[in-house]
Amino acid sequence: MKYLGVFILALLLWNCSEKKAELTILSEQDFNTTYKGEEVKLYTLENSNGLICQLTNFGARVVSLYTPNKDGNLGDVVVGYGTGDDFINKKENFFGAIIGRYGNRIGEGRFVIDETEYLLEKNDGANHLHGGSDGFHRQVWTVENQTGNEITFSLLSPDMAGGYPGNVQVQVKYQLTDANELEIEYFAETDKATVLNLTNHTYFNLKDAGKSSINDHKLTINADYYTPVDGGLIPTGELVAVAGTPFDFTSATAIGDRVDTEDDQLAKGKGYDHNWVLNVNNNEAVLAAKVEDPVSGRVMEVYTIEPGIQFYGGNFLDGTIEGKYGISVDFRGALCLETQHFPDSPNKPEFPSVKLLPGEKYHSLCIYKFK
Template sequence: MKYLGIMTLVIMVFGCAQKDATVGISSEDFAFDYDGKTIELFTLKNDNGLVCQLTNFGARVVSLYAPDKNGELGDVIVGYGSGKDFVEKKENFYGAVIGRYGNRIGNASFSIDGVEYPLEKNDGDNHLHGGTNGFHHQVWDVESASDSEVVFSLVSPDMETGYPGTVNVKVKYQLTDANELKIEYFATTDKKTVLNLTNHSYFNLKDGGRTSINDHLMYLNADYYTPVDGGLIPTGELASVAGTPFDFTTPTAIGDRVEADDVQLKVGNGYDHNWVLNTNNDAAVLAAKVVDPESGRVLEVYTNEPGVQFYGGNFLDGTIAGKNDIKYDFRGAFCLETQHFPDSPNKADFPDVFVNPGDEYHSVCIYKFDVEK
């Protein structure tokens, strides 16, 4: 099945009636010129007090303030607090739109109709997240902006970072009074190409990254995952999670088995794998759920994508300071990136990621917040 230009990210927050105009990062901290364009910060608010901040650098989610079990707002997004920091500090893809291809492509190449397309090798011998100048590291144009909605757009020229076809992408963020943050992706191409867009937000539901996420409880609606080789490229196998540390079909603390004597955990330095969802590409079916017992915050994930990459923050090392000078330590945040499988262009048995002229790329992700008291 082909997923043809809209990605919808919906975040619903319950039990929050606060209105605090001081919540969030100052827009003055984001005014920064890069590559001939100006990086800006946009703040969306609704009548219930929910606040989300975005930047056109990488079309990123910068912050999202959600209530805990006491109704206190807290930022659940890990990342930087200024435009300059995003440009100059270590790139961890914080909150960014990833393209043209989210995740890894083995040997940094793929073929279309017998023509090989070499890509940048920016992850050992492999290609990661569209390359060093992927969508995450570009200043997007701002088509429109209001208190409830921002629309970003980008034109990726033919052969940019090695990918064929001129691709037009539009990303629409909308914050509604139903406490929904909707992200819609629209994309078309003038030449057959591959696309696998995702959002790379890092979450810590407890305290925004001050402490580990290992005590968060996680459920993944997946009976299989895709094992990887030493370069984190899928072997092509769909392996059962039963009896392994990859079984999250019942809620389990993220840190309970992360140090188990398992070859896949050793290869990934923890969890950094793609799970094969049981949802049958139905965005109405729960794909994942994470609960922080201390704050009571709950994150649910829904998607029409066939997979989700769970990354447990294994490359955070406490050396770089983020927002509020927080140094994000090892496993201080997690990502749940809805996606087609890594290296799909080179795996004929994996779901198809090829997009043709006349197609409209479409993907749906829903991040839904709640509170357990």
């Protein structure tokens, strides 16, 4: 039996390599542009199984990720734009970007450290979102190192950039492993007390890169509680049990099964746009979520050392954006699973701390694993 298993694995890898020869990936030339005088480029990673990931230094973004379906055909599972100029000039939806300094929302665009109040841009109604309009997603990152399956981006965020204190040096390492994982590892240091909450904002559609809805994708989230929000999508500070609510994804459930249920929280987010409190976190990567597409047969697992995960169901996509391959990204045509500390943690002392002090080393890890 063990030889049969080896034979099947070899056959799958051979089939994947055959399908790869038929694949047309994004052109690196289409990303050769400049932003604020700095060169923007596209970089391509590949693992030994033939999986391909493409990234740009504009926002240190994931641009495309080609994985096999149940028939061995490689297809792109990432939704977004297909040229450097599109990322720069078209509507900003944070496609694939590293988010900082603070992933998610900070209430009223303010927080206090050691009795000093810091005021941030209110770019989401009365609140601050994703580091502001000129956050990490709108920066050209430096490429420090690149090999066939790994790349490291770095960025120096100066003191008071976006209203945040401290000179913060950030590194983000992407690795496409031979276990078919896209591993994202974050490192940072500061010279002044600050807050930091880094995440990745890749939009996924495991079926067809956004041509159709993700409502038939089956989702599991390893969380018994979530953080309900107010009308501005700022957590109230409560942890509420998911049991008996539309937020219960403790077993695999189609995303669309309950998304239109009459529920106050769903109404506030126009669907799912909430943070789940992960069950286990001992600073070791644990399974946070799992997505299964019944049509393509693709499965994506998400692992992290973070205490929370934001599930966003693409409720603010509206079909007005033309992305890669001429696809108009429609309502709920993509989903995000952003590993993170909780939204508005700087103003919620009961939440896990996001404070980073001089001499401390920030470290976070997110893994998207494909089967």
